[in-house]
Amino acid sequence: MSVLKPTGSIRRRLVIQLAIIAALLSLAFFFTVRFVAEQAATDTQDNILAASATSIADAVYSEGGAVRLELPYSALSMLGTISEDRVFYRVIVDGETLTGYEDLPINEARNASRTPLFETMEYRGDNVRTATVSRTLSVGNQSRTVLVVVGQTRLGLAAISTRITTTATAVGVGFFLFATALSAFAAQNALSPLNKLAESVARRGPNDLRPVVATTPTELVPLVSGLNSFMRRLRDALNRSEDLIAEAAHRIRTPLATVRTQAEVIHRQMERPKNRNSVREMIRAVDESSRSAGQLLDHAMVTFRSDQLETQDIDPKELLHEVVDRLSPTAELKDIQIDLQLPNNDFSISGDPILLQNAARNILDNAIKYSPGETEIVVRLIPSDTCRIDFIDQGRGFADADIRNLTKRFSRGTNVNDIVGSGLGLTIADDVARAHGGKLVIGTNDNGVGACVSLVLPLS
Amino acid sequence: MRIACIAFILILAFSPADAFEIEAKRSYASVEDGSMLSIISTADVEVFEPIIFEFQKRHPDIAIEYVVASSSEVMRALHDENASYDLGISSAMDLQTKLANDGFTRRYVSDATSLLPDWATWRDRVFAFTQERAVLVISESTFEELPIPSNREDLIELLREYPEIFDGRIGTYDVRTSGTGYLFATQDSRNTESFWRLTEVMGRLNTRLYCCSGAMLADVASGKLAFAYNVLDSYANSKLGDTPGIITVEMDDFVSVMLRTAIIPNTVKNYEAAGTMIDFLSELGNYPELVEQTGLPPVEARDSYESQSVRPIRLGPGLMVFLDKMRKESFLRSWVNSIEQR
Ligand SMILES: Nc1ncnc2c1ncn2[C@@H]1O[C@H](COP(=O)(O)OP(=O)(O)OP(=O)(O)O)[C@@H](O)[C@H]1O
Ligand SMILES: [Mg+2]
Numbered sequence: 001m002s003v004l005k006p007t008g009s010i011r012r013r014l015v016i017q018l019a020i021i022a023a024l025l026s027l028a029f030f031f032t033v034r035f036v037a038e039q040a041a042t043d044t045q046d047n048i049l050a051a052s053a054t055s056i057a058d059a060v061y062s063e064g065g066a067v068r069l070e071l072p073y074s075a076l077s078m079l080g081t082i083s084e085d086r087v088f089y090r091v092i093v094d095g096e097t098l099t100g101y102e103d104l105p106i107n108e109a110r111n112a113s114r115t116p117l118f119e120t121m122e123y124r125g126d127n128v129r130t131a132t133v134s135r136t137l138s139v140g141n142q143s144r145t146v147l148v149v150v151g152q153t154r155l156g157l158a159a160i161s162t163r164i165t166t167t168a169t170a171v172g173v174g175f176f177l178f179a180t181a182l183s184a185f186a187a188q189n190a191l192s193p194l195n196k197l198a199e200s201v202a203r204r205g206p207n208d209l210r211p212v213v214a215t216t217p218t219e220l221v222p223l224v225s226g227l228n229s230f231m232r233r234l235r236d237a238l239n240r241s242e243d244l245i246a247e248a249a250h251r252i253r254t255p256l257a258t259v260r261t262q263a264e265v266i267h268r269q270m271e272r273p274k275n276r277n278s279v280r281e282m283i284r285a286v287d288e289s290s291r292s293a294g295q296l297l298d299h300a301m302v303t304f305r306s307d308q309l310e311t312q313d314i315d316p317k318e319l320l321h322e323v324v325d326r327l328s329p330t331a332e333l334k335d336i337q338i339d340l341q342l343p344n345n346d347f348s349i350s351g352d353p354i355l356l357q358n359a360a361r362n363i364l365d366n367a368i369k370y371s372p373g374e375t376e377i378v379v380r381l382i383p384s385d386t387c388r389i390d391f392i393d394q395g396r397g398f399a400d401a402d403i404r405n406l407t408k409r410f411s412r413g414t415n416v417n418d419i420v421g422s423g424l425g426l427t428i429a430d431d432v433a434r435a436h437g438g439k440l441v442i443g444t445n446d447n448g449v450g451a452c453v454s455l456v457l458p459l460s
Numbered sequence: 461m462r463i464a465c466i467a468f469i470l471i472l473a474f475s476p477a478d479a480f481e482i483e484a485k486r487s488y489a490s491v492e493d494g495s496m497l498s499i500i501s502t503a504d505v506e507v508f509e510p511i512i513f514e515f516q517k518r519h520p521d522i523a524i525e526y527v528v529a530s531s532s533e534v535m536r537a538l539h540d541e542n543a544s545y546d547l548g549i550s551s552a553m554d555l556q557t558k559l560a561n562d563g564f565t566r567r568y569v570s571d572a573t574s575l576l577p578d579w580a581t582w583r584d585r586v587f588a589f590t591q592e593r594a595v596l597v598i599s600e601s602t603f604e605e606l607p608i609p610s611n612r613e614d615l616i617e618l619l620r621e622y623p624e625i626f627d628g629r630i631g632t633y634d635v636r637t638s639g640t641g642y643l644f645a646t647q648d649s650r651n652t653e654s655f656w657r658l659t660e661v662m663g664r665l666n667t668r669l670y671c672c673s674g675a676m677l678a679d680v681a682s683g684k685l686a687f688a689y690n691v692l693d694s695y696a697n698s699k700l701g702d703t704p705g706i707i708t709v710e711m712d713d714f715v716s717v718m719l720r721t722a723i724i725p726n727t728v729k730n731y732e733a734a735g736t737m738i739d740f741l742s743e744l745g746n747y748p749e750l751v752e753q754t755g756l757p758p759v760e761a762r763d764s765y766e767s768q769s770v771r772p773i774r775l776g777p778g779l780m781v782f783l784d785k786m787r788k789e790s791f792l793r794s795w796v797n798s799i800e801q802r
Binding site for chain 2: 068069070071072073074075076077079080084085086087088098099100101124125126
């Protein structure tokens with residue numbers, strides 16, 4: 001079976017894309033918060049500066065022809081409430097400084113207006129934000145222009161801005177992490193029907209070709225119905241080939257049996273030895289064909305069942321009893337004694353009983369076939385960490401046949417003389433052993449002449 | 461050029477022809493060789509000396525030159541004349557704040573200063589190390605028969621009732637010359653309606669004006685004055701022991717609390733030693749004997765104030781309002797008009 005090479009994970013793609021979205025949103029959040037907050041901080045300072053400048057402008061009055069100012073306490077103290085920034089002010093009447101910091105720059109070009117004008121400038125080594133308001137004051141019958149500038153450094157603002165940036169960063173990062181975690185969770189959740197489906201399909205037994213009926217999300221319906229129709233076709237094909245094997249066995253064996261019967265009738269009626277010989281040859285050929293057909297079909301069946309091995313717990317003792325019972329009539333014909341040696345304790349192996357029977361039968365069949373009459377065959381079960389079944393006969397043994405080749409298809413030994421066979425028996429036994437994770441060991445009977453063939457299977 | 465300039469300033473600062481006036485000057489040699497710390501301060505030598513001794517015990521390598529001047533002279537030295545001192549100590553919080561606001565001070569941050577309560581520092585440039593209250597100091601003998609006033613209204617009442625007792629026997633700072641007096645008077649004017657009436661009444665009774673607390677306290681003790689208004693409790697308390705016949709009274713409508721502060725002028729030469737002294741002053745509360753000896757109450761957490769009527773003066777730009785030349789002018793004009801009614 002070829003291994004599928006995955007080309008990336010849907011979940012990872014989903015998570016990465018969602019994380020990118022979350023990162024973009026976090027960034028947007030960060031910049032928005034910073035912009036808005038800094039704007040708000042600047043506005044706050046501007047508002048206080050404007051209030052201060054306005055209250056100073058309001059406190060300007062005329063007295064005896066002179067312009068005077070009673071600087072309100074709150075005008076400066078209110079600026080001290082938001083931060084520990086430096087504060088400057090200057091009041092100018094018709095271009096003459098009335099009071100305050102005489103070097104504080106002032107925008108003289110402006111018209112008399114009570115709406116404050118804001119500026120940011122460099123003054124006494126610091127960045128200063130100023131608000132300028134002006135008003136007119138009538139002194140005597142003259143109208144005079146009063147300009148009030150109030151300035152404050154922006155260190156408090158900078159501190160606020162740093163604090164906001166830190167908070168916005170923390171919140172942004174937190175949001176990003178949280179959103180990423182959530183998207184990982186969401187991806188997991190969204191893909192869970194897919195995983196469930198994959199699991200339920202993977203968990204199926206080899207012969208379970210029923211359609212998938214689990215609840216399926218809309219997106220997976222085409223896949224699942226495609227899978228179902230594929231399985232239906234596969235099931236049909238399998239049924240057909242099973243039928244074909246059974247059919248073929250029947251179709252070939254039945255006519256061959258008829259041919260053999262007829263040939264034997266003819267053989268009995270023949271008188272001339274030459275003709276009788278020919279007919280015996282013919283019968284033999286029919287036997288070979290029939291044997292070959294049977295073994296071929298058995299082998300095909302074994303191959304088919306091994307591909308989708310369906311195991312169950314089997315008692316090997318029972319299995320051996322059946323096989324020996326089945327073959328003992330053949331053995332009796334040759335006066336061969338089958339000695340079945342079984343241990344007392346119970347144990348089980350897991351496997352396909354039909355396959356295992358087939359394997360054991362083929363090995364025992366060989367032992368009977370290749371042994372002379374009036375001998376003994378020992379079938380013994382030795383459980384240890386594996387289940388080992390030895391078939392020991394006193395026949396001709398493997399002589400110098402190439403033991404490794406005997407399990408190949410259609411390979412027969414040089415020792416077979418006229419014994420009918422197709423050369424598939426050991427192939428079948430070997431295939432079955434392998435399909436069950438075991439092995440076939442071909443050897444010599446070490447208490448004398450004869451063969452010893454062992455089927456070694458793992459315990460369940 | 462620069463050196464020449466500094467030298468010139470030095471000559472200005474320490475020659476008798478100084479533009480700013482100093483009241484006293486004392487040098488304290490160091491035990492070990494080391495640096496020189498020059499301090500210009502409003503606190504009298506006797507008040508501050510114990511602090512210097514204790515400081516030098518801990519830092520024997522720092523020699524100290526201690527110059528006493530009035531708060532306005534300290535201001536003139538540091539603000540107008542760029543005189544070179546390593547540390548400016550003044551009871552005039554408003555002037556110290558203005559120095560820091562106008563860029564005449566250096567920033568200083570240390571473990572000790574960061575332990576100070578928020579309200580005791582401003583811009584890491586003005587450091588409060590004492591909190592001193594303005595109290596009424598009365599002559600015990602005069603008030604034997606009279607009820608002791610507990611607020612300004614009572615005081616006004618009392619003055620109106622017994623003009624013959626109090627005529628010519630009231631003392632207060634001359635706010636034109638005393639920075640502390642001006643600070644307290646302006647805060648009073650902010651805090652109570654009674655202030656101007658009280659000044660008025662005091663003016664009618666020929667109130668005597670003093671530049672400094674020392675003389676005022678002496679006159680109360682001798683019975684020449686019936687009471688002195690708005691005297692720093694630190695001075696009064698340090699005098700109480702060896703001056704019989706005076707009592708301090710806290711008004712219960714409100715009590716102004718002034719912070720004595722230190723700054724490092726831009727003209728500092730020994731920044732490190734100045735910082736060391738600020739750290740030492742910030743931890744004044746750790747030396748109870750010193751507090752006892754000087755009578756300077758150290759900075760403590762605000763919660764320790766026992767009543768609502770105690771009003772600490774807040775460091776910040778609000779203090780600069782009464783320094784505005786026009787505001788000061790009109791305040792002084794009103795004050796003089798009230799206090800001098802001849
Ligand atoms: N018990 C045995 N004693 C001696 N030789 C054996 C024995 N079993 C197998 N052989 C040799 O191994 C060969 C292969 O056996 P295998 O069962 O595969 O073929 P087969 O018996 O010849 O034909 P069939 O397919 O009909 O069984 C045999 O031809 C025979 O030479
Ligand atoms: Mg065989």
